[in-house]
Amino acid sequence: MLRIYFITLILFVVQGLKGQPITQSIRGTITDKITHQPLEGATIVLLNTDPLKGAKTDEQGRFEINAVLIGRYDIQINYIGYNPLVLHDVMVHSAKEIILNIEMEERVVTTSKDILIRNRREKDKPLNDMAMVSARVFSVEETGRYAGSLNDPARMAQNFAGVQANGDTRNDIIIRGNSPLGVQWRLEGIDIPNPNHFSGIGTSGGAISILNNNNLSNSDFLTGAFPAQYGNATAGIFDLRLRNGNDKKREYTVMFGMNGIEAGAEGPINKEQHSSYIVNYRYSTLGLFQTLGINFGAASVPKYQDAVFKIHLPSKKWGVFDLFAIGGYNTSAFYSKDYDTTGRKLNPLPKGFNTYFTNYMGVAGLGHAYNFSSKTFGKLILTYSVNGNQTTIDSLYENETKEFKWLNRNYVEDKLNAQYMLTHKFNSRHNTQLGLYYSHTFFKMQDSFYVTALKLYRKILDYNGDAGLFRAFLQHQYKMNEQFVIVAGIHAMNFTLNPSLAIEPRLGMKYQARKNIWLSLGTGIHQQQQPMITYFYQTRMSNGVDSATNTKLGFTRSAHVVLGLDWLMAKDFRLKFETYYQSLSKIPIEQISSSYSLVNQGAFYFFENKPHLINRGKGYNIGAEMTLEKFFSRNYYFLITGSLYRSMYKGSDQVERHTAFDGTYAVNMLLGYDLILNKKSLLSINAKATLLGGRRYTPLDEAASKQGLQAVYIDSLAFTLQHPAYFRPDIRIAYRLNWKKVSQEFALNINNFINRDNIQSLEYDRTRNAIGYSYQIGFFPVIQYRLEF
Numbered sequence: 077m078l079r080i081y082f083i084t085l086i087l088f089v090v091q092g093l094k095g096q097p098i099t100q101s102i103r104g105t106i107t108d109k110i111t112h113q114p115l116e117g118a119t120i121v122l123l124n125t126d127p128l129k130g131a132k133t134d135e136q137g138r139f140e141i142n143a144v145l146i147g148r149y150d151i152q153i154n155y156i157g158y159n160p161l162v163l164h165d166v167m168v169h170s171a172k173e174i175i176l177n178i179e180m181e182e183r184v185v186t187t188s189k190d191i192l193i194r195n196r197r198e199k200d201k202p203l204n205d206m207a208m209v210s211a212r213v214f215s216v217e218e219t220g221r222y223a224g225s226l227n228d229p230a231r232m233a234q235n236f237a238g239v240q241a242n243g244d245t246r247n248d249i250i251i252r253g254n255s256p257l258g259v260q261w262r263l264e265g266i267d268i269p270n271p272n273h274f275s276g277i278g279t280s281g282g283a284i285s286i287l288n289n290n291n292l293s294n295s296d297f298l299t300g301a302f303p304a305q306y307g308n309a310t311a312g313i314f315d316l317r318l319r320n321g322n323d324k325k326r327e328y329t330v331m332f333g334m335n336g337i338e339a340g341a342e343g344p345i346n347k348e349q350h351s352s353y354i355v356n357y358r359y360s361t362l363g364l365f366q367t368l369g370i371n372f373g374a375a376s377v378p379k380y381q382d383a384v385f386k387i388h389l390p391s392k393k394w395g396v397f398d399l400f401a402i403g404g405y406n407t408s409a410f411y412s413k414d415y416d417t418t419g420r421k422l423n424p425l426p427k428g429f430n431t432y433f434t435n436y437m438g439v440a441g442l443g444h445a446y447n448f449s450s451k452t453f454g455k456l457i458l459t460y461s462v463n464g465n466q467t468t469i470d471s472l473y474e475n476e477t478k479e480f481k482w483l484n485r486n487y488v489e490d491k492l493n494a495q496y497m498l499t500h501k502f503n504s505r506h507n508t509q510l511g512l513y514y515s516h517t518f519f520k521m522q523d524s525f526y527v528t529a530l531k532l533y534r535k536i537l538d539y540n541g542d543a544g545l546f547r548a549f550l551q552h553q554y555k556m557n558e559q560f561v562i563v564a565g566i567h568a569m570n571f572t573l574n575p576s577l578a579i580e581p582r583l584g585m586k587y588q589a590r591k592n593i594w595l596s597l598g599t600g601i602h603q604q605q606q607p608m609i610t611y612f613y614q615t616r617m618s619n620g621v622d623s624a625t626n627t628k629l630g631f632t633r634s635a636h637v638v639l640g641l642d643w644l645m646a647k648d649f650r651l652k653f654e655t656y657y658q659s660l661s662k663i664p665i666e667q668i669s670s671s672y673s674l675v676n677q678g679a680f681y682f683f684e685n686k687p688h689l690i691n692r693g694k695g696y697n698i699g700a701e702m703t704l705e706k707f708f709s710r711n712y713y714f715l716i717t718g719s720l721y722r723s724m725y726k727g728s729d730q731v732e733r734h735t736a737f738d739g740t741y742a743v744n745m746l747l748g749y750d751l752i753l754n755k756k757s758l759l760s761i762n763a764k765a766t767l768l769g770g771r772r773y774t775p776l777d778e779a780a781s782k783q784g785l786q787a788v789y790i791d792s793l794a795f796t797l798q799h800p801a802y803f804r805p806d807i808r809i810a811y812r813l814n815w816k817k818v819s820q821e822f823a824l825n826i827n828n829f830i831n832r833d834n835i836q837s838l839e840y841d842r843t844r845n846a847i848g849y850s851y852q853i854g855f856f857p858v859i860q861y862r863l864e865f
Contacts, residue, residue: 097755098816100168103140104176106133106153109205110501111453112445114138115180118155123162125149146170146755146814157504159183159558164648165708167217169812170756171819171864172327175320177293181205182504184555202296204315206303206509206551206563208584209598209638210654212236213296216319219289222746223764224806224827226858227335228285229292229314230272237654237701237717238299239312240742240768243836244804244827244853247272248281248678250737251299251312252656253697253723256280256678258311258604258634264318264400265455266495267308267515268439269463273380273406275435277465277487278607278683286382286404286437288356290329290340293319300656301598301636304551304565304582305497305511310604310634310660318400320388321354323347329356333823333860336360336380345387355385360406380406395446403438412472415843427843430479434466452500459493471526483525485537489608490518505555509565513547519608535622536685539612543573545605551582559588569631571605576630578603596640603631606664606674607683615687625687626664632674632691633662648710652703663693663725671727671774671794679736679771695725695735714747727794734795739769739802756815762808770799773838778847787840799835802852804828821862831855 106118114137121130122141131139151163158180168174202211218232219225225232230247233239242248248256259280261268272282298306298313306313321342329340338358345351360380382404389397415427441459448454465487470479497511523537551565563584570577582600589595606629614622640654664674667688675695677684699721706714723738748762772795780788810823828834834852841848 098146098170098814099143100146100170100173101140101142102144102149102151102166102168102174102176103138104174104178105137106139106155106178106180107137108501109179109181110499110507111447111451112179113447113450113453115155115158118153118158118180121152121154123150123152144168147752151176153178153180155180157183169819169864170814171817173322173325175322177320179203184504184558202298203294203317204296204298204303204305206305206553206565206584207296207298208301208303208561208563208586209596209640210238210300210656211296211298213294215294216289216292219292221748221760221762221808223748223762223808223825224766224804226825227289229287229289229295229297229316230281230285233297233314234766235715235717235744235746235764236297236299237652237703238656238699238719238721238742240719240739241766242281242678242737244834244856246274246281246283247285248279249312250739252658252699252719253721253735253737254311254658255675255735255737256311257607257674258309260306260309260313262313262315263402263439264398264441264443264457265315265497266441266457266459266493266513268402268459269437269461269489269491271402271404271437271439273382273404273435274378274408274433275437275465276683277485277609279678282435283378284335284380284406286384286402287316288338288340288358288382288384290331290338291318291354291356291384291386293317300658301584301600301638302582302602303563303584304549304567304580304600305509307513307547307549307567307569307580307602308545308604310602310632318384318386319354320386321352323350323352323388328865330863331358331860332361334362334858335860336362345389349390351387351389353385353387355383357381357383378406378408380404395444398443398445399441400443401438401440403436405436406434408433428472429482430470430472432466432468432470435464437461437463451502452498454496454498457493457495459491461491461493462489463491464488469525481526483523485523486520487522487537487609488520492516506552508550508552511547511549515545516542517544517608518542521609521612523609534616536614537609537612538614538622539624541612543571543608545572546570561586569603569605571631573611574628574630576605578631578633592644594640594642596638596642598636598638598640600636602634602636603662604634605631607677609683610664610674610685610689613685613687626689629664629689630662630691632660632664635659635661648707650703650705650707652705653701655700656698658697660695660697660725661693662691663695664689664691665693665728666690667728669729671729671731671733671791673725673727675725676736676795690728693725693727695723697721697723708748711752712747712749715744716746717744718742729792731792734772734798736772736795738772738795741767741769743767757811757813760808760810760812762810764806766802766804766806768802770801770835771837772796772798776838776840776847781840781847782845785842785845799838802834803832804834804852805830817865819862819864821860823860823862825858825860827856827858828852828854 118133133139148165153161238252271286273284275282296315326343331338336358340356342354384402387399410431439461443457445455467485469483471482493515495513501507521537524533524535549567554562565582567580580601584598586596612624638656643651673693702718704716719742723735746764751759774789774794777788806827808825812821831854836850
């Protein structure tokens with residue numbers, strides 16, 4: 077298989093050395109960043125062309141530059157009264173037009189000195205102008221370019237300062253020592269369920285992302301002290317945007333690789349009205365690659381499929397309408413006969429059990445944006461979402477020839493969401509945002525297992541019901557001048573189940589100390605509701621009745637303080653420092669004395685639920701982060717990030733302990749170079765190395781585990797031990813060939829190319845009645861072919 081792949085690649089390289097220059101078009105729209113009003117008369121210039129090529133925007137803010145040779149370009153945009161903007165190293169391919177939706181900031185000028193302020197690069201500033209700290213924009217190109225990212229936004233974000241992976245087999249992320257439960261996913265401006273295949277109940281990650289980077293636009297990633305428009309999250313925000321389809325010509329994409337075989341299409345619906353569609357579908361191919369002996373980190377071959385689409389319908393009188401949807405479905409089965417004894421693959425249960433998983437999610441939404449005037453902009457979003465998880469475990473007997481249903485779990489959550497946000501720009505100094513959000517959840521939770529001694533099924537979840545979450549925010553941005561910006565806001569949240577109420581003040585500031593140095597401060601209160609299954613977990617009371625004892629739980633509370641320094645050392649070099657302190661309180665813990673705390677949820681492959689919880693747990697995260705980045709220019713880039721941190725908590729036993737996510741340090745080094753072979757083809761080489769402090773774990777009582785035939789942990793020593801450091805080097809090599817109206821890319825990504833053994837956990841194996849280690853994924857090659865036309 078690999079031999080055929082490389083022979084084919086060599087033939088295409090040779091073919092790419094021939095032919096005539098190929099051109100493409102660059103077009104798009106330019107609007108005001110706050111009001112989204114089109115800017116007529118803005119100038120767009122391709123800086124590295126001779127003679128200079130450029131265009132001006134029309135009354136709708138649209139522009140088009142034709143006959144652009146393929147390659148990378150710096151694009152400068154100017155408009156009177158607005159800060160100039162330069163987009164660096166925009167890649168132009170032969171198969172698809174480059175469509176740019178550019179937002180510009182109105183300039184604040186008080187003296188002649190202010191005009192001399194150095195303009196920032198577009199990449200070191202988030203899309204959300206209200207985010208003063210701990211926010212970064214990431215591009216679609218980065219999700220594909222970075223070694224080890226595998227076209228996955230979550231795996232790509234693991235390269236950023238303060239962020240690390242929770243394991244190789246899943247894309248859950250740990251942000252500044254927080255549980256992955258504190259991460260929120262948003263799409264098109266509104267919250268969505270966990271968009272990952274093989275996600276567990278109450279988690280924020282999974283094995284494979286449902287999100288398709290072919291359909292994503294540039295998006296924001298936030299890691300702390302969020303502005304007031306974000307709520308119900310304590311760790312991080314993925315604020316993702318779907319791109320619009322091409323509104324002038326039809327374009328197609330076909331991909332084949334480890335992530336599956338997929339096909340996408342986009343094009344105009346009505347060219348005169350600039351309406352468009354974009355759609356993509358993917359089906360898994362992992363079964364094929366397993367026959368080649370590739371280890372996926374689990375004793376099962378997962379099956380999955382997913383799809384995404386967006387329909388963009390602008391109108392002259394009624395504003396802009398957007399229809400969008402994303403969804404995925406997956407199944408996997410772990411059979412006793414395939415039980416792995418090497419520690420190299422995940423076994424959910426010991427030998428003697430067959431386990432069946434089914435997981436699905438979907439979101440469908442309607443957005444309507446409308447400009448009431450040149451100063452006021454409103455946007456309404458309505459969505460319906462569904463998220464389901466089913467698990468069945470059969471116990472085998474009579475030499476594994478017969479099955480008996482031992483566990484049955486079914487969790488379904490349907491949501492209706494509505495959000496409206498109104499933005500008013502008073503002038504270049506002042507703008508205000510007001511937002512209202514309501515989500516109504518209908519849920520069905522069933523979880524039971526067979527108790528052999530009693531010869532009956534014991535229900536730990538059995539509830540059908542609904543609950544609402546109301547949120548509102550108000551925030552105001554004040555630009556004293558071009559150097560000093562203040563954002564103040566307040567966020568409120570009410571949960572109708574208890575009810576729980578939260579009032580959360582937020583504050584962010586940024587000061588330009590010199591023409592290339594910015595100082596920033598962010599602080600605020602952030603609270604989050606508990607997973608639904610925690611509220612309704614049942615326990616058997618003294619009267620023999622099963623009762624849900626956690627329904628009165630309130631929100632977990634987090635107070636953030638972040639200080640930052642951002643230094644653009646040169647045109648393409650950035651050095652950034654951030655230090656932070658996060659105080660956690662009202663964390664659910666047990667009433668009886670124990671080390672248990674919901675702050676550690678997400679460290680395991682199962683959701684550890686407990687009865688009789690109370691909001692009295694505490695914890696904190698403190699740390700410092702550094703980012704040294706060379707933006708892509710002159711055909712290369714690098715990114716070096718480092719974090720030193722401490723993550724501590726107290727359970728009901730009042731002992732201060734490390735959290736499960738306290739690895740102490742994290743270092744990432746990425747670099748890449750594009751070797752231009754000729755006018756049609758290039759070879760891209762990217763590498764990455766990750767060094768993390770080892771995972772914290774609780775020691776097992778070996779004697780008690782062997783006697784009881786199940787894992788028995790020493791609770792008094794919870795998370796006192798730490799595995800050796802985690803180290804993984806990855807490499808990605810891609811060859812791109814451009815023909816007229818057709819582009820192809822062959823890519824080979826190898827994760828852990830030195831095949832290092834990184835310990836995942838210390839486990840008790842009932843099959844062997846022994847304690848041993850399980851390991852992360854070793855040498856893992858990922859092949860991908862992309863065809864665009």
